[in-house]
Amino acid sequence: MARRATAPVVNDLDARKASILEAVVSEHIDTAQPVGSSSVASSSDIVVSSATVRSEMVSLEREGYLAQPHTSAGRVPTDKGYRYFVDHLKSGVLGDVQQQQVSEFFANVRGEVEDVLEQTSMLLSQMTHYTSVVLGATLSHASILSSQLVNIDAHHQLLVTVFSDGSVTKHSLTPPFEVDYETCAEASRQLNALLIGTLLESVVQVPSRGDHVAALVRDAVAALHAQAPTVDGDKVFIGGSSRVADAFDGVETVRQVLSILEQELLVVSLVEDMLKRGLSVAIGAENGFEPLSTCAVIVAPVTIDGAPAGAVGLLGPTRMKYREAMAAAGAVSQHLARHFGGDEEHAEH
Amino acid sequence: MARRATAPVVNDLDARKASILEAVVSEHIDTAQPVGSSSVASSSDIVVSSATVRSEMVSLEREGYLAQPHTSAGRVPTDKGYRYFVDHLKSGVLGDVQQQQVSEFFANVRGEVEDVLEQTSMLLSQMTHYTSVVLGATLSHASILSSQLVNIDAHHQLLVTVFSDGSVTKHSLTPPFEVDYETCAEASRQLNALLIGTLLESVVQVPSRGDHVAALVRDAVAALHAQAPTVDGDKVFIGGSSRVADAFDGVETVRQVLSILEQELLVVSLVEDMLKRGLSVAIGAENGFEPLSTCAVIVAPVTIDGAPAGAVGLLGPTRMKYREAMAAAGAVSQHLARHFGGDEEHAEH
DNA sequence: GGCTGGCACTCGGTAGAATCGAGTGCTAAC
DNA sequence: GTTAGCACTCGATTCTACCGAGTGCCAGCC
Structure with missing residues (x-):
């Protein structure tokens, strides 16, 4: 998890640029608006003036982390900017309420595997306000x-x-x-x-x-x-697809995203591809689907006894709340593993 | 105004009013715009002038069939107007191409019941460009x-x-x-x-x-x-939910409709309620769900050997293309009945 | 040398005024 | 009863002015 490379990492920014970028991304995620230098400068952990911020922004823009919708507007993060932000995100913890909610859910949930997965998908979507995907294990190794x-x-x-x-x-x-x-x-x-x-x-x-x-x-x-x-076509559970309607603006985008979600096999292959590539977050073009180029996808594998047993995922706009969403996906995937894995170990206790 | 006080027929219009209403509804379905008197007057089976049309429209509005978004705009059908239109629709026939498409589909479809129903749902949605629902039979009478x-x-x-x-x-x-x-x-x-x-x-x-x-x-x-x-929770197949994104304008409406569609049990109860009430089309408020008040729902029961064996449905805006959609739903439901019923009768032939 | 305050400049967004035109309601004449 | 004609309404569109958030740049300061 601590990936913090020692080698000469290409895209590493000095501390000030990094915190400016972070401030821009954070604020843009909150407000959905281009972020200006002055609001960055007044942000808590920026101690330089807006003029300095401006000149750093110019440099960040040159390096491809930020973009300007038009002259005389604030900056908006590019996919590369989000990528940096996510890579340097100290993994968040779930809020108490949500922690509670997840525990409660898994303490009370009953029924067949499919029902549990479907309800888990709803839970995740409800917690994060994003569309969620829960993949059941493929059974190719079951006898x-x-x-x-x-x-x-x-x-x-x-x-x-x-x-x-x-x-x-x-x-x-x-x-x-x-x-x-x-x-x-x-x-x-x-x-x-x-x-x-x-x-x-x-x-x-x-x-x-x-x-x-x-x-x-x-x-x-x-x-x-x-x-x-x-x-494995039957073990995909998509929850909260109505969330796409408020996560994206532009009816056309909504249509395209929905249309992808309808093709469950496509969703499965997207998630599995990410797992294979060891990605936990795919931002914009990284997911490889043209119509999803304004989306970010978060996946968290579910691992039982070291073996892959499915995955949970979240789909939102590139300006999604990564920290919260990743924390939620992580927590749910772990609970899920414990829920099914714990069952298996019944005999051992 | 002397207003034709012969018989207080609640729901019948004289021939001219009827054809004016029909013209308004048809055109509004095509254009999604308020319809003016002059375009009605120039419509093929209206022989009177626009002034006459106007005065008839006033009367239709008073009777609740039409509404004006604002003064100096054309007229838009009310739910009651659509209802009249649908009730007096001479049932359409499917176009040759679509006829062909359905036959071909059912000639080639393979697999378990669930797969067939799911694919049928996709077919129907693709044919009509509306969101479709296919309900499998409930098995309460199966041993x-x-x-x-x-x-x-x-x-x-x-x-x-x-x-x-x-x-x-x-x-x-x-x-x-x-x-x-x-x-x-x-x-x-x-x-x-x-x-x-x-x-x-x-x-x-x-x-x-x-x-x-x-x-x-x-x-x-x-x-x-x-x-x-x-x-019966498991036998609901919803196809083309991405269609809601272009069938309705207003992100909020899209969200609400999607959110209803997510609750499959709700959809089932809606369709079953309509079947019970003998409705084949529910327009606006008729469906009983507040968030679906701008929707129309078409259902066609699937009947095998006289027994109810499921249903197919379509969901669109109130200004949906009723004739085509009803024809498609009807054709598909019949093919579906034949597909499964025909199988059953294998032994008898 | 890097940071900062100051300043001219840009340009999207908004508000208001003018205009357009589709469509209406009314009325007088046929 | 129907129609042509006409004044009127009002949303939509266009245009203009203007505001202000935000920029880029520069001269001065630490």
Whole structure:
């Protein structure tokens, strides 16, 4: 976490510039307005005059940290400015009230994993006033605990598979022949024998031997097999999408952001990409999606026993309240890990 | 003013007024602007002069069908005006292209019910440019086909229940004692014996006899029981929520509508309320939600074999394109019914 | 040499006045 | 009952003046 490089860091500013930049960013985050030299100068930890601030600002602008909407206006941070700000943010702590709120939530929350994640997403969004994303773990490393074929009617069977992480999938089969109870039960038995204990990703196609039971088994395995790569599509929970309406101005921006959020797979890939790149905050263009260039995304991985088990994220405007939002995301991700991880360790206590 | 005092027909207008009203509504839907007398007069099926139109408009305004944003502006339809318009709409037919699009979609769509419904929702939204809602059937009348208790570990069991309509539910149990494979299997057997063939709504609590198997069975039944009333929460699919951003002007309205859409249970109750009241279109205040007073909602029930099996809906501004939207919702609901109903009848053909 | 107070300058935002024109209501004539 | 004509209304648009927040620059000061 302490990343404070010793090496000759390219983008390091002397202390005064840094605090001026910080003041500009802070104030702009609060007011959404361009920030002038005088209000910076009157800020608490700036001891120089506005004229000095001005000349430093010129330099900060030249270096790409600040921008001027037009001459004779104050300065606005660029993405690079936000980046510096975030990188040098001493990680904040959650306020007492919010701390309390999170603890209370996790003390009382009940229900299936999906319900918990969905409610967590709402909680996070409500705490921060930003749109939140909660990703459940992908189950590619879960093994199959049970695989049952249920006869709905002669032409419809349902393959219900339970995985060791508690997730359940279903697949309908519609064989071109009639299936009676016994055939189905036999296929179910064979499937169980075949699949229990294996990983989803190592399920292999089974050749059909020609009779109905074998055909059912083959179809069932094929269905499972086909699902494997897309398995995590169902564990995305987006909370507070209405927040985008007041986080951004300009209807067009709102539309674009909403439209991205609708494509859940896109959101998943964005978050996973960030995790992969070790980013906890993506500002503006950093997230790689053109329509999200005025957004900032915060992610916090959820880690249980050292293994990645999902993530929580927040999406807001680039001028979002990073400290609070990061603190909230961090706290929630930790509680989430404890909530599910703690459960697992039940046996150990 | 001698005002045509024949019969006090509450809600019927003479032919001329009707066509003027229709012209105003149509044009306002197209242009989103107040409509003036002259453009109405020049409309194809109005043969009188603008002066006459004006005097009729005064009368329509007095009767509550039209309103004036301010003196010296054109007229805008009131909710009552839209209502009249919709009630007297000769039901439109879908354009060829869209017809084609729907047929193609349903010819190619694959996967579980939920996937189909979700994609249907996207289709509908894409066709109409409005936000769409697709409700899956509630399964209160489905009976239990299978109920299996899977041992995840000593302290976690998962109750997986399959219903005759193909839906699957899961409930985790965390008993305060350790459960071994045999206990779990025995409980599973008992549950099957107890539950198969019964309706969810008629599942009754079971008293515990004290041993672990019985306790598991009791907990499992209790979990199922607790779920019963809220069971349909999972079958709501909202497509194209980004459309609200361009359907409404005013960020605040957008926010409110999005915020309603986030509460899926609310949306469900809205749609179900409309179905119950036999409404296919709710205009403005008719939908009963204050924040949706500038919205219109269209619903079309999905009926399979005479039984209600869900619904599709569209949400747009009160000045939405009713004819097209109703045609689309109708067509999609019918295709949906055929898609699932046709499947069911497989055996009969 | 770096900081500062002072100052001329810039330019977006706002307020007020003038204008435009779409649309109305009314009335007299057909 | 319908219509042409006309005076009138009032939001929208344009223009102008002006204010003031904020800048860049410079001369003087520590």
